[in-house]
Amino acid sequence: MNLFQRIKYSIYNAYVTWKGADYDFSSWAGKTFWGIDNSTLASNETIFSAVTRLSNSMATLPLKLYKNYEMQQNTASDVLINNPNPNMTGFEFIRNFETARNEKGNGYALIERDIRLQPSKLTLLIPDYVEPVIERNSKELWYQIYGEDGNRYYVHNMEMLHVKHIVGSNSLKGINPIKVLSNANEFDKAVREFSLKEMQSAPNSFILKYKANLDADKRQKVIDDFKRFYRDNGGILFQEQGVEIDELERKYVTADTFVTERITRSRVANVFNMPVTMLNDTEGQSYSSNEQLMRMYVDLTLMPIVRQYEQEFNRKLLTQTDRLNGYYFKFNVKALLRADTSTQADYYTKAIRSGWMKPDEVRMYEDIPPEGGNASKLWVSGDLYPIDLDPSERKSNNSNNNNE
Numbered sequence: 489m490n491l492f493q494r495i496k497y498s499i500y501n502a503y504v505t506w507k508g509a510d511y512d513f514s515s516w517a518g519k520t521f522w523g524i525d526n527s528t529l530a531s532n533e534t535i536f537s538a539v540t541r542l543s544n545s546m547a548t549l550p551l552k553l554y555k556n557y558e559m560q561q562n563t564a565s566d567v568l569i570n571n572p573n574p575n576m577t578g579f580e581f582i583r584n585f586e587t588a589r590n591e592k593g594n595g596y597a598l599i600e601r602d603i604r605l606q607p608s609k610l611t612l613l614i615p616d617y618v619e620p621v622i623e624r625n626s627k628e629l630w631y632q633i634y635g636e637d638g639n640r641y642y643v644h645n646m647e648m649l650h651v652k653h654i655v656g657s658n659s660l661k662g663i664n665p666i667k668v669l670s671n672a673n674e675f676d677k678a679v680r681e682f683s684l685k686e687m688q689s690a691p692n693s694f695i696l697k698y699k700a701n702l703d704a705d706k707r708q709k710v711i712d713d714f715k716r717f718y719r720d721n722g723g724i725l726f727q728e729q730g731v732e733i734d735e736l737e738r739k740y741v742t743a744d745t746f747v748t749e750r751i752t753r754s755r756v757a758n759v760f761n762m763p764v765t766m767l768n769d770t771e772g773q774s775y776s777s778n779e780q781l782m783r784m785y786v787d788l789t790l791m792p793i794v795r796q797y798e799q800e801f802n803r804k805l806l807t808q809t810d811r812l813n814g815y816y817f818k819f820n821v822k823a824l825l826r827a828d829t830s831t832q833a834d835y836y837t838k839a840i841r842s843g844w845m846k847p848d849e850v851r852m853y854e855d856i857p858p859e860g861g862n863a864s865k866l867w868v869s870g871d872l873y874p875i876d877l878d879p880s881e882r883k884s885n886n887s888n889n890n891n892e
Contacts, residue, residue: 534752535666537767538760539590545790546797547583549819556814563606564805568817572597572610581610586793588615589651590760593664596631597649599804607805610649620650620660629660649800651793665759672755762789779831782824794819843868843875 553565572581581597588595592615600609617634621642629645652662750769757764763784801817826832839845843866848858858864866875873882 534749534756534767535669538756538762539587541762541766542590542760542789542793543583543586545785545824546586546793546819547579548823549790549794549821550823551578551582551817551819554814554816554818560815562810562815563602563608564810565817567607567610568801568805574609576612581612582797584612585649585651588612589653589662590665592616593662593667594618594650594652598643599647599649601647618648620645622660646804649804651796651800668759669756672752760789761792779825786821786824790821790824794821840867841869 551569553560553562553569568581569578572578576584585595585597594615596613596615596618597610598613599607600611602608613633619632619634621630621632622628623630631643631645631648631650633641633643635641653665655662753767753769754764757767757769763781765781766785766789798817798819802811805817806815836845836850840847840850846866847863848860851858851863862874867873868875
C-alpha cells in the first residue's frame, strides 16, 4: 500500500479533525500567511462593491432546514445556521465563504464531525493552501492541504464544503474572477494615476517673460526664486517691472474618467454575472419597479449560486437517510423579491381568497405568530368559507333553499 493510500484510509476511517498527533489546523482560521492579503479587493472599489453585494446578499437570505415543506431542526442545521465554529455566526460564515469564492474563485470549509459522525464544526480555509486532486486508483476527489509545518494533508471530498465559480475544462478549481479582470483593473488603475497627475499639475503652470536675455544659470535661479515665492506666499505672485507672468490654462477633463469608470463597472458586472445597475450605474437603465430589478438580480445572478450552496449542504451535511426521508436545506430568495406594501397586500389578498395560501402562512411570512384555528385553513370566496366546508352549509345555499 503506497503512502497516499495509507493517508487516505487513515483519514477515511478516523475523519480529519483540526488537531491530531502530528498536525494542528486550529490556527489557520483568519490568518494571513507570508504577507498575502486581499490586495486587489482592497484597492479597487468597483470589485469590492461587486463582491460585497454578492456576499451580503447570500448571507442575508434566510436559510432553513425542511422536511417535506415543514421547517425542521437538527444538529447539522444548528451548526450551519447558528454556530458554524466558535469564532463565527452563521451570517459571518456564509458571507466570508462567498467572499472567498469571489475573491479566489473557490471557497473551502472543513467539516469536523462528532462521534456520531454529525457535523460539529465548519471552519473556513484559505483557498491558497487547498488543492483538489483525484486519487489514482479510486478516481475519487480529495483535497490536498498545505500545512504550516510544511506537510501535506488529504481530506476526502465529503469532509470539505467547496463552492466555486465556473470551472474550466479538465479542471477541478473555479476560475478566479479577479484574475479575469486583471487587464481591466490595470487599465482602470493607469487612468486613475494619470488623472491624478493631471489634477495635481493643472493649476500650477505659468509663462514667465523677461525683457532681457538670461543665461542658463540665471534662468534656473529665476525659476527657483519664482517657485519659492509662490510656495511661501500661498499662491500669490508679485510681478516685478520688466517681468510678465501669464497663467498657462490647463483644464482637467472629467468626462474621460467617467467613461473609464463606466467601462470598468460594465466589465466587473459582466464577470460577476450581475446587472450593472447593482453597481450604481443607472444611466440608460429603466425598471418599472424595484421588484423588477431585484427579480433580474435573483434570476440571473443569485439562483445559480444559491443552487450550488444548497446541493453542497444537502450532500455533505445531511446523511443519505436524511435526504431519503425528505430533509433538505433551502434559501428563501423571496426575501429579496418583496414588493411595496400595496402590491404585497394585494398579493396576499388574492392568495387567501383563491384558496392556495392560508392566513397563518401570511402571518408567518410577515413574522407575526400564527393564530391557529380557522386561520390555519384554506379558504375559498363565496364569500370566504373553509375549503372543506360542505357547500350545503353555506349561507347563500341555505337562503336559496328556504326561499324554495
